[in-house]
Amino acid sequence: MPPAVLVSGLAKRYGGVVALDGASWQAELGSVTAVLGPNGAGKTTMVECCEGLRRPDGGQVRVLGTDPWNAGPAHRARVGVMLQDGGLPASARPVRLLRHLSSMYAAPAPLLPLVERLGIDEFAGTSVRRLSGGQRQRVALAAALVGRPEVAFLDEPSAGLDPHARLDVWELVRSLADDGAAVVLTTHSFEEAERLADHLVVVAAGAVVAQGSLADVTGGDRLEDRYFALTRKSVA
Template identity: 45%
Template sequence: MTVIEVSKLQKRYGDQVAVRDVSFEVRAGEIFGIVGPNGSGKTTTVECLTGLRRADGGTIRVLGLDPDLARAELRRQVGIQLQESQLPDRLKVWEALDLYSSFYAEPADWRALMADMGLSAKRNTVFAKLSGGQKQRLSIALALVGNPRIAVLDELTTGLDPQARRDTWQLVRDVRDRGVTVVLVTHFMDEAERLCDRLAVIRAGEVVAIDTPANLVAKAELPGIARPTLEDAVLALTNPTRAAA
């Protein structure tokens, strides 16, 4: 079953074209990745599909809803963790979860969610005192506290050390195992390869490929590279001149 449909999405900021032509579908129960260089339109795309920004062209349907016309309903069914998400420094972990749960008619048990994310020992710790990995765990918990059908996670592991990144990857798998469809924006190819069932590769505001990580590697034309990686394949799609060099 398709839960997200994006067709010919366009978004401009003044004279700057952020998204030129983006189309893809996301299936229920998968981890769908969006990858591409900085400035390629990844974050703008997910902001449009979650109703945080209004598209200038194209159509979007999320669980059959138009994000521009049904924002309130959409936010009850879609959990969001964005790259720039921040909480007040003095807000405690339990306070944040309790506050966010109050926004929903049928929230998850935030105490159980806090335990599932390994944050029970930090329940009285203020946001400013959490480590990077703990902040990401809290962000995921806040994205799930409304019992969403879809979770959108943007650059989830940026700035984390290797162990914290691996721990966060397992949390993403756990989210999917809860029955939640995941849209994951990342610029880490190892992360995309380990987690994603399929990937949309975006270059300069356009989707240039959609496939499984393994198929993207297998289809890449990479002369002189005997054992290409996903990073090689994505580079060839998003920066052909550099890849050829």
């Protein structure tokens, strides 16, 4: 079976700035792939190319066998996206918004269990603009998952959450992969990567400097120590 996400020789420039320089990696169905790297390493640009939000300058991206830049509605219905800023309408109420999004899919996830699992029912009557950062994160995650995606791209899904909510999100992400989806998450949390990831991708200076299982990447060392060794030159 081909990988759910295939990135090969990906290149992207912004004027004279090289954001991606031949990055290559892949993600499989039924697994969690964690993408780590310092700010400015190219993580966001790389994932946005996979989401079809940016057009690569070179290389190849395939998601579920399709070029995401030219993908149509049928493909996009199979992919869930959680942006770091949420992208949520400020005046909307969370459950009403999720119910509206759910109605756009042929076979959405059951809404009530998702709302209860993420604790969204506790602030269902509050507009998005009045939610805390952590509450908005939970609504954004639900919006990405309500369509029952085969591939989910999640940008910092547990950022800003309290410890209990973070564990709930981790359990939900893990169950999504266990049910057969490919989950690609960007994170700055070593604990999150260690707990969730079946596959790690470490990015520095626009290139993939290491990838594989936790054991492959760390070689028995702490992930934090190995990460800093791999990315030191890019942040010097």
